[in-house]
Amino acid sequence: MTAANILARAACLAGLWSQTYPFFGAERRGAPVSASVRISKDRIRSKYIYIQPDVAIVLDHKLYNPVNIYQSVKEGGIVIINTPFKVVKSYKHKVFYINANEIARKLGLFFAGWSLVNMPMLGAFSKVTGLVGLEHVIQSVREYIHGELAELNVEAVKLAYNEVYEDE
Amino acid sequence: MVIKVLTGNYTVAEAVRLSNVDLITAYPITPQTTIVERLSELVEGGLIKARLVRVESEFSALAAAYGAASCGARAFTATSSHGLLFMHEMLWWVAGSRVPMVLAVVTRALGPPWNIWNEHTDFMGQRDCGWLMAFAENNQEILDTIIQLYRITEDEAVYLPGILGLDGFLLSHASEPVDIPDEDVLKDFIKPRSQPYNMCSDDVLTMGNLPMAEEAMMMRYDIHKSIEAAKNVINEVDEEYRKLTGRSYGGLAECYRCNDSKYLIIAMGGWVGTMKDVCDELRDEGYDVGVLKIRFFRPFPHEDLVRAISGVKGILVFDRSASLGSLGHIHAEVLARAYMLSNKVIVKGVITGLGGVDVGPKEVREIFMRFVKDVDEDGQIDNISEWVLGGG
Amino acid sequence: MSSTHKLPISRPAIGVVGKTGYWRLKRPEVNYVKCIKCGICWLYCPDSSINILGDPSKYVEVDYNYCKGCGICSNVCPVKAITMTEE
Incomplete structure (x- = not known):
């Protein structure tokens, strides 16, 4: 949810309209959750939760289930996965990889034993889609997160922006 | 600002x-x-x-x-x-x-x-x-x-x-x-x-x-x-x-593209935004449809309703609540006023979205098209108050 | 209060339905020798019919114009100084 809100704010800074929805079930740290973001040039009026996204950001490769992910994303859409290795290929989507856990480990971004990978994934999103500029993501991160932690997260965004790569 | x-x-x-x-x-x-x-x-x-x-x-x-x-x-x-x-x-x-x-x-x-x-x-x-x-x-x-x-x-x-x-x-x-x-x-x-x-x-x-x-x-x-x-x-x-x-909401109710409309969708809450989008699409496809948003349920916007429904052929009311054993809450209000005014207008109620059932543009469109078919082809509806349960 | 609305508001007033003392079947009598001047009867009286005079020989006084004889004062008195007698 934090990542979704920061992305929505970044889109707002880029002069776009944005909308986020959480999907709860069991909103606990470690439980699988999802959040969706809609971004548009125009004001978004519709209010409903079901979404067939153009882009999916998978925060943990262990949650990655090719059937679910590839079926929900539009054909020709983009899937960005946090993983240290390549996973099952999709011929209908563009797949990008980033090892966000490694970035979090390098920068010491941990909370209660969990590596914080949501911010680097936004950096990867910015690079891959070009929908929101890196500067907008960085400004949005600084608005939501304060102090030393903000700069570490900004660094993580930048690293991921540079390190994300496409599946050949 | x-x-x-x-x-x-x-x-x-x-x-x-x-x-x-x-x-x-x-x-x-x-x-x-x-x-x-x-x-x-x-x-x-x-x-x-x-x-x-x-x-x-x-x-x-x-x-x-x-x-x-x-x-x-x-x-x-x-x-x-x-x-x-x-x-x-x-x-x-x-x-x-x-x-x-x-x-x-x-x-x-x-x-x-x-x-x-x-x-x-x-x-x-x-x-x-x-x-x-x-x-x-x-x-x-x-x-x-x-x-x-x-x-x-x-x-x-x-x-x-x-x-x-x-x-x-x-x-x-x-x-x-x-x-x-x-x-x-x-x-x-x-x-x-x-x-x-x-x-x-x-x-x-x-x-x-x-x-x-x-x-x-x-x-x-x-x-x-x-x-x-x-x-x-x-x-x-x-x-x-x-x-x-610079912002206003029409007071008690907002009439969205409902001037000279043949069909009127009436609803309240967040899903009205979705219905406005569907309304735009349907207008582009040639359907004369408008949306009346209930902004105040009490006082109920009777005057706005009467203005909006004059000349309308079919009214479709969406309720996200039901008085069990009777009708949807907004549907009952609309029916009462509509029939005081005219006994020709068809007023159908749809009860859906309960328990968190997601209602998106696809569902709104399907329900609307079914209603239009009933009104135009049969001139009547079978079920005055229909529960649309969701989940396919 | 300048409102023209019909409000559920009233002001306390003495004897709006007349002197209710005649409803009484039993009458509280205070034994001033036993009375310890605690004021509990005054506090409990549901009709505000016990007044505190503060007089050393007569600390409280029952207003028989309005006392309906419910007997609460007699019941709560810690030294049983109030007895209910037939009218």
């Missing part, structure tokens, strides 16, 4: 900050909790100069706000679902004693089975209490309506409390850009607290003493007349607000 990306619940807190509220009572319940959490942060940070009282139940939350309001404080509290039902008796006390205040209701289904998702049944359960009842379509409207509601409820023609309903999760936990007006802009709009009497003044008063039957009925009638009188106040306040901020 500043644009912030806020959830519906944080928007409620911003509106309370802008409304110069004196007293907030806080008791948590999903999906309302983040309203009072955010308010307690704002109070602690000195951004709201109000007392925040943590109480031990929803009943007490409204009782404490009511006590403070009857003594001259501008009061606010918020709840959902079972919390609202636990408050129910206090709602009658606040309205019956003519004490203005504002309550935010983040709508949620009622158990059993245990369910935290969105439907309007809890909101509709307060229909007859004597409160003004507004409902927001999006986060911007949440902000604007709460600010407006303090003015409306404290108007001497009204002197009744008001509820703002907002869809649980669909609005409460969904973020979108919200235009927050500067305090300077609202300087003259936000008036000093006004109420019909003060229980803490030197004038010793008894409230709620046993009256004669005729007097009791007269008091009830006065509440009815005041809710009717609120119609003008709502329209005036909305217009005054437009002059300051």
Whole structure:
């Protein structure tokens, strides 16, 4: 949810309209959750939760289930996965990889034993889609997160922006 | 003016900050909790100069706000679902004693089975209490309506409390850009607290003493007349607000592309936005369709309804609540007025979206196309009140 | 109160339905020798028909114009100084 809100704010800074929805079930740290973001040039009026996204950001490769992910994303859409290795290929989507856990480990971004990978994934999103500029993501991160932690997260965004790569 | 990306619940807190509220009572319940959490942060940070009282139940939350309001404080509290039902008796006390205040209701289904998702049944359960009842379509409207509601409820023609309903999760936990007006802009709009009497003044008063039957009925009638009188106040306040901020919502109801329409969709809440989008698509495809958004459920916008439905062939009413054994709540209201006016118009009710069932443009379109087929080809409908259950 | 609304508000007033003392079947009598001047009878009287005079020999006084003879004062008196007698 934090990542979704920061992305929505970044889109707002880029002069776009944005909308986020959480999907709860069991909103606990470690439980699988999802959040969706809609971004548009125009004001978004519709209010409903079901979404067939153009882009999916998978925060943990262990949650990655090719059937679910590839079926929900539009054909020709983009899937960005946090993983240290390549996973099952999709011929209908563009797949990008980033090892966000490694970035979090390098920068010491941990909370209660969990590596914080949501911010680097936004950096990867910015690079891959070009929908929101890196500067907008960085400004949005600084608005939501304060102090030393903000700069570490900004660094993580930048690293991921540079390190994300496409599946050949 | 500043644009912030806020959830519906944080928007409620911003509106309370802008409304110069004196007293907030806080008791948590999903999906309302983040309203009072955010308010307690704002109070602690000195951004709201109000007392925040943590109480031990929803009943007490409204009782404490009511006590403070009857003594001259501008009061606010918020709840959902079972919390609202636990408050129910206090709602009658606040309205019956003519004490203005504002309550935010983040709508949620009622158990059993245990369910935290969105439907309007809890909101509709307060229909007859004597409160003004507004409902927001999006986060911007949440902000604007709460600010407006303090003015409306404290108007001497009204002197009744008001509820703002907002869809649980669909609005409460969904973020979108919200235009927050500067305090300077609202300087003259936000008036000093006004109420019909003060229980803490030197004038010793008894409230709620046993009256004669005729007097009791007269008091009830006065509440009815005041809710009717609120119609003008709502329209005036909305217009005054437009002059300051550029935003207005049509007062009690918004007519979206419903001039000269053959079909009319009527609904209330967040999904009206979805219906407006579907309406645009259908208009492009050649269907003469409009959307009437119910913004105030009490007072009910009868005049707006009568204007909107004249010349209409078919009316499709969406309810996110049901009076079990009867009809959807809005459907029943529309039917009553529509048949006073004409016995030719077809009014169909659809009850859907209960228990958090997601209703998107696909579902709205399907239901609408089926309705058009029935009306145009058969000239009648088989099922006047249909439950669309969802899940394929 | 400048409102034109029909409000559920009233002001306390003495004897709005007349002198209700004649409803009484039993009459509280205070034994001033036993009375310890605690004022509990005054506090409990539901009709405000016990007045505190503060006089050393007669601390409280029952207002028989309005006392309906409910007997609460007699019941709560910690030293049983109030007895209910037939009218």
